[in-house]
Amino acid sequence: MDDDWLIYRGTGAPDPERIGHLPPPPPWRTFSGEPLPDPAPPIDSSSTRRLGTRIGAPPAYDAEALQLINAALYLRRPLLVTGEPGSGKSTLAHAIAYELGLGRVLQWPVVSRTELRDGLYTYDAIGRLQDAQLAERESRAPDDIGAYVKLGPLGTALLPSERPRVLLVDELDKSDIDLPNDLLIVVEEGEFTLPELERTADRPGHQEVLVLTDDGRRVPVRGGRVRCHAFPFIVMTSNGERDFPAPLLRRCIRLHLDPPRDERLASMVQAHFGAGADEGHLDLIARFTSEDGDGELRPTDQLLNAIYLTQHTGRAEPTRREEIAGLLMRPLETRQR
Numbered sequence: 001m002d003d004d005w006l007i008y009r010g011t012g013a014p015d016p017e018r019i020g021h022l023p024p025p026p027p028w029r030t031f032s033g034e035p036l037p038d039p040a041p042p043i044d045s046s047s048t049r050r051l052g053t054r055i056g057a058p059p060a061y062d063a064e065a066l067q068l069i070n071a072a073l074y075l076r077r078p079l080l081v082t083g084e085p086g087s088g089k090s091t092l093a094h095a096i097a098y099e100l101g102l103g104r105v106l107q108w109p110v111v112s113r114t115e116l117r118d119g120l121y122t123y124d125a126i127g128r129l130q131d132a133q134l135a136e137r138e139s140r141a142p143d144d145i146g147a148y149v150k151l152g153p154l155g156t157a158l159l160p161s162e163r164p165r166v167l168l169v170d171e172l173d174k175s176d177i178d179l180p181n182d183l184l185i186v187v188e189e190g191e192f193t194l195p196e197l198e199r200t201a202d203r204p205g206h207q208e209v210l211v212l213t214d215d216g217r218r219v220p221v222r223g224g225r226v227r228c229h230a231f232p233f234i235v236m237t238s239n240g241e242r243d244f245p246a247p248l249l250r251r252c253i254r255l256h257l258d259p260p261r262d263e264r265l266a267s268m269v270q271a272h273f274g275a276g277a278d279e280g281h282l283d284l285i286a287r288f289t290s291e292d293g294d295g296e297l298r299p300t301d302q303l304l305n306a307i308y309l310t311q312h313t314g315r316a317e318p319t320r321r322e323e324i325a326g327l328l329m330r331p332l333e334t335r336q337r
Contacts, residue, residue: 003066007073008096010061012267019101022073022164025231029076031190033160033227036219051094051271060263065255069096072253076164078187078234080172080249083257085239086299088264090170092257093235097166102233106167106214108153110175116182119154119169121211123196146209149194151226156214158190160229173238180248187234187251191227198224260300261289272304273311281307287325302329 003009007022024030061069069092072079081089097105108119128148135142151159157167172180186192197209201223208220236252238244260268265285266278278285288303306328 006066006070008066008069008099010066010069010095011099012095012271014099014101018099022100022230025074025076029231031160031228031231033191033229034222035160035162035229051091051098060267065257068253068255073233075253076231076233078169078236078252080236080238080244080252080254081257082238082240082254084259084299086301087257087259088268088300089235089237089257090168093166093168093233096233096235102163102166104215106153106157106165106232107170108167109170110172110179112174112176114175114179116154116179116186117152119152120186120192121149121151121155121194123194124148124150125196144209145197145200146211146221149197149209149211149221151211151213151219153214154186155192155226157232157234158186158192158226158228159213159219160227162230164230165232167232167234169234169236171239172236172244173241180244184247184251187248190231191225193225194221195224197221200224265289265300265303268300269303269307273307277307281310284310284325284329288329 007018009015069079071077073096079092081092083089093105097103125148128143128145132142153167154169157165159165194211197211201207208222209224210218211221213219269278269281269285270276273281284303284306288300288306306325309324309328
């Protein structure tokens with residue numbers, strides 16, 4: 001395959017020629033936010049856990065997956081990734097951020113109670129009221145309103161940085177029925193307002209307010225509005241537990257990942273245990289990849305757990321390896337009984 005056009009190549013290592021350099025977006029995906037200083041936040045422990053302590057082993061995505069990932073990068077569209085648990089959906093966001101030098105992944109884990117505002121920002125109105133009362137008793141000026149505002153992962157991703165941040169919206173299918181629809185306007189417009197700041201923006205000294213971000217920085221918000229400059233690279237994951245509305249699907253690039261097998265599985269084992277580790281545990285890998293009578297595929301953390309324990313509890317004892325593998329790699333339904 002001619003890969004000259006690829007931005008993300010899935011090599012497992014940063015490419016100096018591509019770090020931080022994305023081609024310009026389509027005209028309909030350009031945004032007008034005035035760029036803030038780009039801190040280039042470093043990779044963090046979350047990415048290390050997902051990619052392995054020996055970051056660099058390529059994830060070995062196939063040609064179709066690479067084309068879809070790069071289409072999302074070029075078009076500045078969210079990537080909706082579906083697949084069974086353990087297929088590497090969430091890890092994909094970390095792999096892209098690492099290889100392209102886009103910094104720490106902003107993570108928004110979704111649960112049934114999650115609302116759009118949870119991802120955008122929080123405002124501690126009670127804390128502000130209590131502090132204002134205390135300041136009045138102490139005859140001092142109250143703290144600025146920005147001290148009570150914190151941007152969420154989505155809100156932080158939409159800050160006007162020169163380079164796009166990577167945002168992982170994890171398990172969107174677990175959300176309330178309204179959240180996918182509520183995301184549409186933000187995904188399309190690349191901006192949102194903070195009414196608490198917007199209503200005071202015309203007062204002296206309130207046009208620009210410093211607020212806390214999801215990754216611990218203080219950044220200015222002008223006029224109570226956050227408008228992106230480079231649209232973030234958004235990876236939304238789904239375990240397939242529900243269908244999404246057609247308007248959201250039209251705005252996404254869709255990718256389905258099968259559970260890691262063959263090269264992808266070998267790369268995962270090498271990333272966590274070192275070069276050649278897959279060859280040293282062929283028996284465990286073979287047992288892991290075999291399906292039970294119902295054709296159920298096992299999550300990959302079962303294999304990693306089994307390899308780790310066999311390395312620490314009698315590596316040369318076949319009986320012990322079989323015993324541990326049997327305990328840790330049971331089908332999920334069996335373990336729940």
